[in-house]
Amino acid sequence: MNEKIKNILYVLILLLAISYMSGCEQSDTYQDVYSDESEESRESHDFSDVTENPIATIELANEKTVDIELYPEKAPNTVANFISLIESEFYDGLNFHRTIPGLLIQGGDPYGNGLGGPDYSIEGEFDHNGFDNPITHERGVISMARSQSFNSAGSQFFITLSHEPDFDGQYAGFGQVIDGIEHVDTIANSKTDNSDNPINEVIIERMTIDTKGYVYPEPIHY
Structure with a gap:
């Protein structure tokens, strides 16, 4: 097995293993609750009147910056959540806690170890969760990390460095x-x-x- 394939398999396991402080404990009615709330979130955020997509900027050391165009029409609640976290200065001072050359970088965890989040979770806006998200994980796509539960994303995100089709339909891409x-x-x-x-x-x-x-409205979360 070559190194690239091993890295891909490894990061899939790592991403699936992420556990947030909330949203990772499932009860017998957990999926039913999310099914009802998911419909609400999809109906509540209609960004068809957005004429210009928002731009998020990550400011790094030495005045280096990364600009990301967000796609509210393609992943509305995910974008609303990301904007809300940025406006609350949630990400300021956090680190990128996982980096894999040629594959991805991951950040947005207040604990810096892959186990933290904002004490809530949001609906996973991707195909395997019944949401039509056309974004494919090409180089430079930003997407939400999550645990095994489809609806466990909170604040952790990753940016892909190559085309990763295995992520398509499994993770909520929301910008570039x-x-x-x-x-x-x-x-x-x-x-x-x-x-x-x-x-x-x-x-x-x-x-x-x-x-x-x-x-942008506040996101719907659980």
Whole structure:
């Protein structure tokens, strides 16, 4: 088995193993609750009147930035959630806790170990969860990390560095890097420990959002 395939299999296991502080304990009625609420979230966010997509900017050290165009019409509640977290300064000071060269970088965990989140979870807006999301995981796509539950995403996200079709339909892609992808490559090439955690922390100094004047609602979460 070549190294690329091993890395892909490894990261799939890691992404599926992510467990948030809330949303990972399932009761017998868990899936039924999500089925009802999912319909509400899909009906509540209609962004067809958005004329210009919002731009999120990740500010790194040495004034390096990564600009990401978000797609509210394709993953509405996911985008609303990301914008809400940015506006609340949730991501400021957090690190990228998992980096794999040529595959992805992952961040957005307040604990920095893959186990944290915002103490809530949102619906997974992707095909295998009954949601029509046309975004494919090409190089530079930003997507939500989650645990085994389809509806367990919260704040953790990853950015792909190559076309990863195995992620399509399984994870909620919601945007695309439009500038600064070379900085994502640099982060991915960081020297890491055995858990793919960079030995020298890579910090998100600040994250900002330009909504182009549109007022986005708060996300529906559980």
